[in-house]
Amino acid sequence: MVVINGSLSNRINVLRAERNMTQKDLAEKIGVSRQTIISIEKGKYTPSLTLGFEIANAFELEITDVFQYKKMKEE
């Protein structure tokens, strides 16, 4: 059974922009490095679930308002 992972996208970019928040601001608010924000924002890797919740909290949104997951086929 080959499982093709679903794809994860996020709206951190626009959510920051709406709030005039820099990557540094967000990183410091959450307590992670700026690199981590950059990498997640650009989809370089997927965050842990707790970090996902933290980011949503920082924007005062639900986690599903920040991250979208689209399941793909498995065969």
Add this chain to the structure above:
Amino acid sequence: MVVINGSLSNRINVLRAERNMTQKDLAEKIGVSRQTIISIEKGKYTPSLTLGFEIANAFELEITDVFQYKKMKEE
């Protein structure tokens, strides 16, 4: 600044029970090892966001119906 992480809990246990699903069933459905399910179910470590979504999908629930995150103080 010391950040005390929020705590993550989950209802995988009861959701499986409601559906007569074994850990093995769930693991195979999602495409991870049984160890991974055990460890997440017992809170030994926190899953990735994508795995969180996959687990919620397996139960046909929202991610927040499976995982609860409680933020704690930072000082």
Add this chain to the structure above:
DNA sequence: AATTAAAGTAAAGTAAACTTGACATTAAGT
């Protein structure tokens, strides 16, 4: 044109997620 803030890239290291395999325990069925 020089300065500065914000965003991006890259690389090396550490911590944590996830796998694999082997074995122990508990509860249910025969």
Add this chain to the structure above:
DNA sequence: ACTTAATGTCAAGTTTACTTTACTTTAATT
């Protein structure tokens, strides 16, 4: 009492998230 399915534990290994540092680029400001 034996078997079997389900859960659990432990340990060692691989992969990936996350950190740190240092440097580049872009856009805005003076």
